Amino acid sequence: MKKYLIAGLVIAFDYRYDTYFKNNIEHYIYDGNKEVDHTIRLNYALELTEPKDGLFRIFSRSVSGVKSYMLYDEGYKNIDIWIDEDTFTDAATAEYIYSGMIFLELAQRHGLVPIHGSAISYDGEVILFAAPSGTGKSTHAKMWKELYKNHVSWVNDDKPLLSFEGEDIFVYGAPFSGQYSSNSNQKLPLKAIVILQQGVTDKVTVLNEKEGLKHLMRNTLRPQEEKLWDHALQSFEKILKRIPMYLLDASLSTNAPKAIKKAIFNE
Template identity: 35%
Template structure:
């Protein structure tokens, strides 16, 4: 077994794993502080990730993703972390988070809509002013002063992101369109997508905490819907519509 401690969303997590690759993956988040909580993985956890992928592939009509047990353990570790994070007012969000001038903008949508493509347009448009926080699964902590987005090592196949935290200015739901158009939406209009895109714990207690946090996030964060094409103008329209 392999052990290590890592700092995610200002919480120290001790990880006890079967494979060393988990710790190589998380090395940029290493910490020597006292852990807030500990997790450990087993072969059963790895098998669960395999069976879950089989179910998802069947439901989506595609071939299962070829993966090693080492990769599946990485997923299992993050799932266990996500299960505990609601205790610390934090949720795992499926989206692409990018920061400009100290404000983070989180883009979310169903898989295949173009979240990563859109934030790539932001990097092209803003150059060095744009910083990727996390391109796949950022953590978001909800505080009395607003939400904060955190980078994690679980940042997508291109590993776009860094170990930073940035105040979350807005959450934007992406949709494909022939023209670029951004509109402010209400909590009720955005709620179903937020529920879909936030990790929902298996524990009923943790799920209840997560639903409360989604309510608080939606009530305290600017929410938008962006219809966009793949032209770089989409980044300009999105930013001007959300920057405040």
């Protein structure tokens, strides 16, 4: 079982399918001496029954029974994900979704905050484009890459992780980054958050704290435990006090990235 250093966490993990992980998660391989924080094992069977004892969580069911679940111990140190591959038409996607879901939950338990968005680095600072699925975050981020070439690189194109260290806020890449594995093993300071809405004007509006909080709450992964949600809300307060947030009425033309870049960098 290989070890990976992802967003400061050492995860022991092995995958079966190459579809999402090959030429992706290898960038996070860790060969240092830091203790493993969590071990995630993937197990497959042609038929599953609901566990009778121990700590477990059912992920999905079919008419005939359980399709997937996880077993775990106190502190989530050891996690076993079980998948009935006979009930999934695409076991590779199931493997990726469930392991990513668990990793994001573990990240939250370590104080990180995942945001549903596309994060790019522009000259070493992160601009995070957040919006519901289908709004065009990836398309907008790609336009930055096309326009500004070597100034821009991917950090994470699905759920970048925010880390709070003293007065500073950083963004981590992670190998769980959507269909095209657009991510990099980086930790960079957060410069700005841009809320995208589909439009035609490319108008940029600076959001106040109340509006910013509303969008942050909509675009984060809400944890199941209230204490973790309370931590997320405290983290949002830090973001709102330190990081500018903008609303972009984004068209599909290159005027959109030009307009928001001008606002962010006071050009």
